[in-house]
Amino acid sequence: MFEEINAYINRYTLCDVEEVKFFNSILQHKTVAKKTFLLQEGEICKFEAFIRKGCIRTYYIDHKGAEVTLQFAIENWWVSDIASFHEQKPSRMFIETLEDCELFLLSPETKEKLLRQVPKFERMFRLMVQRNLTRLQERLFQTIATTAVEKYLDFIERYPTIPQRVAQHYIASYLGFSPEFLSKVRTKLAKK
Amino acid sequence: MFEEINAYINRYTLCDVEEVKFFNSILQHKTVAKKTFLLQEGEICKFEAFIRKGCIRTYYIDHKGAEVTLQFAIENWWVSDIASFHEQKPSRMFIETLEDCELFLLSPETKEKLLRQVPKFERMFRLMVQRNLTRLQERLFQTIATTAVEKYLDFIERYPTIPQRVAQHYIASYLGFSPEFLSKVRTKLAKK
DNA sequence: TTCATTTCTTGTCATAGTTCAATGTTTTTG
DNA sequence: CAAAAACATTGAACTATGACAAGAAATGAA
Numbered sequence: 001m002f003e004e005i006n007a008y009i010n011r012y013t014l015c016d017v018e019e020v021k022f023f024n025s026i027l028q029h030k031t032v033a034k035k036t037f038l039l040q041e042g043e044i045c046k047f048e049a050f051i052r053k054g055c056i057r058t059y060y061i062d063h064k065g066a067e068v069t070l071q072f073a074i075e076n077w078w079v080s081d082i083a084s085f086h087e088q089k090p091s092r093m094f095i096e097t098l099e100d101c102e103l104f105l106l107s108p109e110t111k112e113k114l115l116r117q118v119p120k121f122e123r124m125f126r127l128m129v130q131r132n133l134t135r136l137q138e139r140l141f142q143t144i145a146t147t148a149v150e151k152y153l154d155f156i157e158r159y160p161t162i163p164q165r166v167a168q169h170y171i172a173s174y175l176g177f178s179p180e181f182l183s184k185v186r187t188k189l190a191k192k
Numbered sequence: 193m194f195e196e197i198n199a200y201i202n203r204y205t206l207c208d209v210e211e212v213k214f215f216n217s218i219l220q221h222k223t224v225a226k227k228t229f230l231l232q233e234g235e236i237c238k239f240e241a242f243i244r245k246g247c248i249r250t251y252y253i254d255h256k257g258a259e260v261t262l263q264f265a266i267e268n269w270w271v272s273d274i275a276s277f278h279e280q281k282p283s284r285m286f287i288e289t290l291e292d293c294e295l296f297l298l299s300p301e302t303k304e305k306l307l308r309q310v311p312k313f314e315r316m317f318r319l320m321v322q323r324n325l326t327r328l329q330e331r332l333f334q335t336i337a338t339t340a341v342e343k344y345l346d347f348i349e350r351y352p353t354i355p356q357r358v359a360q361h362y363i364a365s366y367l368g369f370s371p372e373f374l375s376k377v378r379t380k381l382a383k384k
Numbered sequence: 385t386t387c388a389t390t391t392c393t394t395g396t397c398a399t400a401g402t403t404c405a406a407t408g409t410t411t412t413t414g
Numbered sequence: 415c416a417a418a419a420a421c422a423t424t425g426a427a428c429t430a431t432g433a434c435a436a437g438a439a440a441t442g443a444a
Contacts, residue, residue: 062337
């Protein structure tokens with residue numbers, strides 16, 4: 001049951017058996033049906049979730065009511081609203097399962113407990129956030145500097161499994177354009 | 193000389209006198225003239241810099257040769273290319289002083305030394321990166337979901353001192369549109 | 385299996401933002 | 415202080431993308 005998540009943490013920190021045991025003992029295991037909200041705007045985020053199985057989307061809604069997808073998360077990814085989780089303040093975002101999911105959850109309290117007992121996890125979380133930040137910097141750059149076609153091609157290259165799992169208009173909302181336009185981009189590419 | 197940076201770290205961690213002393217002892221103090229590159233594309237980033245005085249810009253250059261500004265950093269901010277710094281791999285970005293600067297630098301080695309000797313700094317760096325990430329998420333959302341006018345108004349509200357310190361076309365490149373268009377946005381707003 | 389719902393496609397028209405070129409203004413430098 | 419360089423403004427023509435509307439295709443629920 002813990003193979004995946006333990007493989008994950010081993011990529012960041014070398015833990016001894018006791019530490020891994022402790023880590024596993026504080027995780028809350030949970031299964032969630034498809035199309036369920038784990039978090040909605042205005043709520044306080046109570047979890048950091050590791051996805052053992054399934055697919056999740058995080059998104060914002062802008063003042064015109066349009067969705068902007070921040071992340072698609074699949075197996076072996078973490079999802080959370082980090083700001084809301086750490087400062088325990090209301091979130092601006094929605095976190096929604098797109099498939100039936102199997103998750104491991106950390107609450108703010110269990111995360112604190114973990115960091116106090118096994119401080120080397122502090123490093124793992126720092127490295128995780130750092131990667132995330134780096135990736136988001138690239139994405140911002142790309143959002144500003146490239147055309148729709150380039151964005152779409154880069155997306156399917158970078159996340160080849162996602163298009164098979166999620167609706168196309170979600171991908172459009174991730175890339176920052178309308179579903180109709182993504183459709184046009186795709187037919188144009190298909191013709192070549 | 194260390195007042196500012198010590199005030200900064202105290203917002204994150206409570207250190208005793210010895211720890212602060214140690215921290216200060218490993219910082220490298222440096223002054224740099226205006227219009228100097230601290231890092232150029234292809235180089236490996238050797239520093240995390242705390243700005244005691246001055247103003248710095250980080251940016252990318254896209255395949256058409258246009259600049260995209262990632263960050264303006266002023267007094268009491270940190271600048272670095274985190275990915276390049278940590279993995280010691282070539283950077284994609286440029287870091288350039290816009291004013292004469294006075295900096296404190298950490299090298300990868302001194303940072304490691306610090307984290308080994310005073311592990312609680314691990315937490316500070318995690319929290320710093322987390323904030324950064326959160327801010328960047330908001331910015332990506334805004335880049336996708338708002339108009340040029342909204343972006344500009346938000347910028348001058350959020351960073352009211354920056355427009356007085358940096359050229360306007362740099363701000364355009366931060367907001368993701370052309371300098372000409374920013375100029376038009378401004379005259380339009382001025383007329384109201 | 386069928387009907388309802390959601391998703392995708394295609395066309396037309398509208399628009400925010402770009403590009404280029406010319407002119408004016410400010411800053412830097414010798 | 416003058417000349418050069420960098421920066422900002424304005425206008426006209428262009429383009430990538432959005433909005434809307436209608437229909438087709440796929441998916442899901444009874």
